[in-house]
Amino acid sequence: xxxxxxxxxKTVVLRNLEEDLGKRKLCARFVSQSLxxxxxxxxxxxxxxxxxxxxxxxxxxxxxxxx
Numbered sequence: 586x587x588x589x590x591x592x593x594x595k596t597v598v599l600r601n602l603e604e605d606l607g608k609r610k611l612c613a614r615f616v617s618q619s620l621x622x623x624x625x626x627x628x629x630x631x632x633x634x635x636x637x638x639x640x641x642x643x644x645x646x647x648x649x650x651x652x
Contacts (some may be wrong), residue, residue: 587590639645
């Protein structure tokens with residue numbers, strides 16, 4: 586989008602992002618993911634467990650992200 590809107594080469598945009606802004610490419614593209622019903626249930630259960638731990642400890646997220 587930057588290349589098209591500014592009408593400059595892609596290499597210039599990439600160099601500016603990497604060198605000047607300190608950004609880097611993490612992945613080439615997004616891939617859609619379809620979860621099976623079992624995987625969805627596991628995800629819901631995991632999230633509920635995290636919420637329960639956070640409810641039990643008011644500093645849960647602060648302690649977790651503070652490490």
